[in-house]
Amino acid sequence: MKNFVIKAPDNGIKEDIIKKIDNLNKPKGSLGRLESLALQICLIQQTLSPKLTGQCHILFGSDHGIEREGVSVSPRDVTWQQMINFTHGGGGVNMFCRQHGFRLYLVDAGVDHDLSEYKEIINRKIACGTANFRYADAMTEEQFEKAINIGCEMIDRCVADCGCNILCLGEMGIANTSPSSIWMSLFGNIKLEECVGAGAGLDSPGIKHKYEVLSDSINNFKSRHDNTSDAKTIIRCFGGFEMVSAIGAMLRASERHIIIMVDGFIMTACALAASKLYPEVKDYMIFGHKGDETGHRKMLELLDAKPLLSLGLRLGEGTGALCSFPIIESSVKMINEMNNFENANITKYF
Template sequence: MQIATIFTTANTALSQQLAAAVNNKTKPPGSLGMLESIARQIGLIQQTTRPAIHAPAILVFAADHGIVAENISAYPQSVTWQMVENFLAQGAAINVFARQAQCALHIVDAGVNHDFGPRDGLIDRKIAAGTRNFAVEPAMSNDECARAMAHGAELIATLDGNVVGFGEMGIGNTTAAAAIMHKITGIPVARCVGAGTGLSTQGILQKQSVIERAIAHHASISAPLDILANFGGFEIAMIAGAMLAAAERRMVLLIDGFIVTSALLVAARLQPALLDYCIFSHCSNEHGHQQMLEHLAAHPLLQLDLRLGEGTGCALALPLLQASVNFLCEMATFESAQVSDKSDD
């Protein structure tokens, strides 16, 4: 896959115009807090002082992981395909929250260890029936990783809107994400590893030990795409490819939790300007996510102690993006409302 070139959204003149437009609304300066910075950011992404949210969508990528052979999950691998069935039956949290936010939801089989057959509502982009066990061999080949990223990029081309959120499902994927986090950021493994779907303290220590052994086994790996191929999952690779393609189209990228942010760590290492397009929906309760966000100098919109994944944080944060562009485009100015601002005193 050819990596897209992402250009910064920085534009001094437009930035000044957006700041003036925000500050001229009938409110004290800065009183809408992060909604003001989000409005300015979306304006820079869309290159206008009148930004808009159009046809938002969330892509949920599902895949299995060979690393589950190392006893690193509280749930069996079969839960991955069972949750995909739940998504298709409209029964999961992301289904509820996406409907509430009036957001399109697309479910993608990136590499689930199950034969779904042709199914309405399921996008089949299966690379293989799960990755290999990265404790003993690379999770995927470079070709598989490139194909997964290309599939993610191709799916972005099918969307009509200008906002895309990313979600995932895959038993074992917090182990993959923690390994990627360590390799990209250099943060010690112990600070990257969390409970995932609900591991005990002993389970967390087992997970940490597995990752440390795998890191030692692949000690020479350092390039971002090699890290992704050796430790990642098909869903993580597809998300990384989709992120790069979405930013190339100047879409707003709504980032979910720990696993999605691990994909961003890779993608942003490839194209640092990608971060200009990212809005971070929440800080996950999964151990390590806050440190990921600090590494990226990111400011999440919500802190709800979520650790479900599925893109749920994206769906919950979407109304805040709508509020940000709405106040900028619809709220009265001091002049139009004939309200005195402090400079009139």
């Protein structure tokens, strides 16, 4: 994998940022999370007057070999059908992108269907889905590199096209809760049964079957790879092309000091995986939404993440993160547009 140069934001201006926030004409700390968000964004951009420009949403699509094991209530055909639906503007992601002014990029990283006639979809197909990780590594080293590079390419494209400095990521890939659960278990040292959920709607017998398949997959992986704990190997052997592309995008965005809005269970799993490669990537992430699943809550705790919203969403596509954008926007407007005590001729009382 290419070497990324990802550094934590320089804290040299932190005290000046805090001073500016505390001198806004309000009681100290009275705007809560807006204040901590503004601090984070100022540090990322290294300025006391931050801006949000060229907001982009990248949705990566791919299929998973593990779907063949019956771990999802939805068939893999839904992946390509939804990708086509997105080109017509009919998905949840389309609606929220329109509402909040995000430019949407649709990327086929490995959908098991020919989507070449749809010019709205950027064709970066690595293969028609990953291998079935119950019996083999999900992708080869070469495929892993391609997926990482797809994510990097898309970040550079967003910057070139739009001057993007705030990014949202989404995914479309039936059965991708399965690799997410495994990453959570292996990276977080959490029992697998605490990480496996209903996904798109499995019943209790379905969840039990999913657990058995994933448990067998982990055991077989450990046998193939001598019980390794190497993060890159774990990511490659279980991840989907869309997920590894998202990780590549997270790493490149951090390298370019771009704000990363993180969505639900799948994208949080990608954030967790990315942080195992480069821990500093977390400094560039704003977690938009907490789902109802116990697994998602535990994974957020692993990242010490405090999501902005808890709306019971479980659609994916990046929709939860998109819904949080007005809050992020409010934090920037707060630090830029609120008057301070001196200019407002108000006695500072603390």
